[in-house]
Amino acid sequence: MKITDVKVFVTNPGRNFVTVKVITEDGTYGLGDATLNGREMAVHTYIEEHVKPCLIGRDAHCIEDIWQYLYMGVYWRRGPITMAAIAAIDMALWDIKGKVAGLPVYQLLGGKCRQGVRLYAHANGETIEDTLDKAAQCIEQGFDAIRLQAAIPGLKETYGVLGDKKDYFELQGNRPLPPEQEWSTKKYFKLVPELFAQAKARFGDDVEFLHDTHSRLTPIESAKLGKLLEPYDLLFLEDASIAENQENYKLIRHHTTTPLALGETYNTIWDCKDLIQNQWIDYIRTAATHAGGITGMKKIADFAAIYNIRTAPHGAPDLSPICFAAHMHLNISTHNFGIQEFVGFGNEISQTIFKHDMRLENGMIIVSDAPGLGIEFDEVQAEKYTYKRSYLPVSRLEDGTLWHW
Incomplete structure (x- = not known):
């Protein structure tokens, strides 16, 4: 079951979300979440420029192999951007597998x-x-x-x-x-x-x-x-x-x-x-x-x-x-x-x-x-709510020293 396309959506229905849609040759698709609060566009670019080209033509059923490929195969392992990208693809592949099997993922x-x-x-x-x-x-x-x-x-x-x-x-x-x-x-x-x-x-x-x-x-x-x-x-x-x-x-x-x-x-x-x-x-x-x-x-x-x-x-x-x-x-x-x-x-x-x-x-x-996964994503509705740059707060002690937030 070959992957034919990977789409990435950044929408802001009150706050930013990065949604990934993996599509296979027979039209079956899966959804994943790649949101990284305050660094959303970094993950968007990572998937579009670096992950998507590596997935086209791969078998969507090979979840573990694809996970290891995206983790081990980049040399620069770990980190929030890489792992958010892997996470979204992984969720989408489990979603696809469940739909093909006719079973909820928990089964x-x-x-x-x-x-x-x-x-x-x-x-x-x-x-x-x-x-x-x-x-x-x-x-x-x-x-x-x-x-x-x-x-x-x-x-x-x-x-x-x-x-x-x-x-x-x-x-x-x-x-x-x-x-x-x-x-x-x-x-x-x-x-x-x-x-x-x-x-x-x-x-x-x-x-x-x-x-x-x-x-x-x-x-x-x-x-x-x-x-x-x-x-x-x-x-x-x-x-x-x-x-x-x-x-x-x-x-x-x-x-x-x-x-x-x-x-x-x-x-x-x-x-x-x-x-x-x-x-x-x-x-x-x-x-x-x-x-x-x-x-x-x-x-x-x-x-x-x-x-x-x-x-x-x-x-x-x-x-x-x-x-x-x-x-x-x-x-x-x-x-x-x-x-x-x-x-x-x-x-x-x-x-x-x-x-x-x-x-x-x-x-x-x-x-x-x-x-x-039992969840659907309305692309048309999502397009109405465009990305807005945002950050989590920064914390300082009362004397101005930067602190953990």
């Missing part, structure tokens, strides 16, 4: 391990009370796991809390350059333990809570935070510190029993190898779009299972609904799946472009039984 991955995919929702507020009121709304909707983030008093802006801004496009206003935000660990530490103390007092033990530090702390600061949060029994503490030096987490693990989650910026199994095999984390958060697609994610999940580490795929709104669909098929069929981040199915415009029949029920996703 090709071994079938269901559970009836639905457990989700955690986000509650982001301007104050602790506001955050907890939003958590109550999530509970009413059926969620039993919720990430809590509250604005830090004394700072103009806080990660996850955008005020009247709906996304980072609006945050940038009419000046399309990276917005800059201040960070103070001291002010942050005054807020977070109180946030979870009040959450525990208000909601008790029926709901599990999570928190994202977004890599703002040094390892010893993360260790301190983990210990402070132990009484509140978090499901996990996410991205406590940067782990380009993976041994950072050896120090954190030594000081706290709060479960740790990491990996949304990782691109391959090699980025998280030491963290997994040394059991310095409890959840690996790689995303299909950033870590080589379904094939790349399976390699990581199977390796993590040996060390009793669960998957908790990244689910930010800068991953398209195609990536979310790929995650659902992985999650339902992966034995060591833990939980999936969920921020909704996108805005009304996005839902007219990316169409699917996944259902949200009582804080879980019921996965589509349609052949392939």
